[in-house]
Amino acid sequence: EPEVTQTPSHQVTQMGQEVILRCVPISNHLYFYWYRQILGQKVEFLVSFYNNEISEKSEIFDDQFSVERPDGSNFTLKIRSTKLEDSAMYFCASTNQGGGTEAFFGQGTRLTVV
Amino acid sequence: GENVEQHPSTLSVQEGDSAVIKCTYSDSASNYFPWYKQELGKRPQLIIDIRSNVGEKKDQRIAVTLNKTAKHFSLHITETQPEDSAVYFCAASYAGSQGNLIFGKGTKLSVKP
Numbered sequence: 001e002p003e004v005t006q007t008p009s010h011q012v013t014q015m016g017q018e019v020i021l022r023c024v025p026i027s028n029h030l031y032f033y034w035y036r037q038i039l040g041q042k043v044e045f046l047v048s049f050y051n052n053e054i055s056e057k058s059e060i061f062d063d064q065f066s067v068e069r070p071d072g073s074n075f076t077l078k079i080r081s082t083k084l085e086d087s088a089m090y091f092c093a094s095t096n097q098g099g100g101t102e103a104f105f106g107q108g109t110r111l112t113v114v
Numbered sequence: 115g116e117n118v119e120q121h122p123s124t125l126s127v128q129e130g131d132s133a134v135i136k137c138t139y140s141d142s143a144s145n146y147f148p149w150y151k152q153e154l155g156k157r158p159q160l161i162i163d164i165r166s167n168v169g170e171k172k173d174q175r176i177a178v179t180l181n182k183t184a185k186h187f188s189l190h191i192t193e194t195q196p197e198d199s200a201v202y203f204c205a206a207s208y209a210g211s212q213g214n215l216i217f218g219k220g221t222k223l224s225v226k227p
Contacts, residue, residue, distance in 0.1 A: 031212060031213050033213070033214060035215075041219070041220075042203065042217045042218060042219045042220055043150075043158060043203060043205075043215075043217045044217070045214045045215060045216060045217075048212040048213065048214045050212055055212040056211070056212050056214055058214075091157060091158070095213045097213075098211065098212050098213040099146060099207050099208055099211040099212060099213040100145065100146040100165065100207070100208075100213070101146075101213065102148070102160050102163065103148070103160070103213065103215060104160075105157040105158050105159070106157060107156065107157045108156075108157055
């Protein structure tokens with residue numbers, strides 16, 4: 001069964017450093033998302049991406065965040081200057097047709113900012 | 115924007131009993147309501163979903179009901195088993211949107227053998 005894959009599974013970084021989280025969505029999916037889950041809390045929407053551009057973003061997704069689809073398979077989330085409060089599990093997801101269809105989640109990247 | 119409230123935050127039941135988790139949403143335009151199960155340290159996995167053109171959907175021991183007028187939907191698990199123990203999240207989105215999901219805060223279900 002096709003699945004969304006994310007790398008790395010765990011990333012430790014120093015405060016102020018840049019990090020790039022990588023995702024490979026399911027190959028025939030067209031809509032891509034990043035979500036964040038702080039330990040013990042709910043899953044929060046960050047950004048959606050379609051047709052090579054951001055389609056929606058939440059208040060969390062400020063100027064420190066950016067997304068890119070550098071080639072036909074990868075989808076990345078960059079945090080320019082990490083803060084302690086960026087520590088969380090970051091999930092990538094993809095859907096075939098956008099709203100109203102099943103979102104498939106990757107296994108997540110646990111980001112720890114020290 | 116959409117806001118999803120979920121209750122209870124924790125639920126403990128005996129094996130074989132039923133469990134019910136309730137969610138309310140605020141945006142009447144929302145019309146897609148999935149439920150996700152998340153085991154510790156793992157990804158959320160879809161267990162059932164419902165669209166606003168139906169009031170109820172069943173899949174073996176799991177059912178979801180939707181009341182559009184009251185803007186609430188519920189997850190029902192019958193004959194619970196220890197492997198049902200996990201955190202369950204409800205979510206809402208608008209089918210005409212890009213598909214971003216707004217999640218509830220989650221319910222930690224514990225099924226005691």
